[in-house]
């Protein structure tokens with residue numbers, strides 16, 4: 001058993017229960033406040049929407065919601081604590097900044113790696129600002145087709161902080177690019193492979209890539225269910241079932257990377273889209289989609305109750321405890 005830091009205080013790893021490992025209560029890309037043409041919401045509206053969604057998830061048995069919002073995408077840990085308290089959902093937040101092309105890079109580009117490491121350690125051990133709310137893990141992110149020097153610096157800082165504190169690391173990859181490189185940088189910084197989740201590995205249907213990460217000891221996030229614009233869910237289901245059938249259920253996580261409230265208008269690949277377009281283009285992209293549509297289909301294809309228990313309960317517990325998975 002280990003202590004896991006949630007936004008409302010520590011809990012035992014054995015209490016995590018069914019866990020969604022990558023969802024967001026709200027996200028605002030850098031500068032979203034400057035877009036005066038975007039729809040506006042009161043804090044109360046955003047809060048009500050978040051609490052409704054968390055309570056809907058509780059109806060599906062979800063007990064823990066991991067929101068790895070980077071510090072530069074509008075992370076608001078007090079908001080997270082408020083909705084955790086009111087909904088009764090356990091919420092875990094992260095420290096760490098986003099990838100270079102979509103992050104807020106001015107300050108961290110100037111700070112030396114060691115100081116960024118110390119900032120992360122402070123957020124993990126003392127809390128974010130003066131809130132006393134501690135991050136439960138480290139988020140790192142890279143773009144494509146290669147990892148930039150800025151991202152390498154942050155990956156190293158994040159890895160060193162996680163190694164020092166003894167917490168897991170969750171990564172963003174752009175469409176399953178550079179997962180092996182991320183893994184190597186984090187391992188070199190002192191993080192054991194079994195404390196690393198290579199996120200967005202469902203961005204490519206490449207079974208050999210998926211197996212290579214699992215064989216190296218890492219977890220893989222098949223964590224963008226519902227975003228058909230990147231890859232259809234049918235492909236994601238095939239990738240997951242191929243892993244389960246090859247005996248890798250102890251190496252995978254399922255989630256959506258959903259955004260309960262998107263602040264500002266969506267800007268995708270440098271282009272501004274009208275508000276509401278995401279809901280129109282990806283109507284299934286929300287945090288209950290797995291339970292409503294994906295898991296029933298996977299069960300038809302042979303996913304067992306025990307597979308689901310391992311993926312949603314045992315893997316998160318092991319990831320936070322730092323326990324190596326037993327042999328498949």
Ligand SMILES: [Zn+2]
Pocket residue numbers: 022024068257
């Ligand atoms: Zn995300």
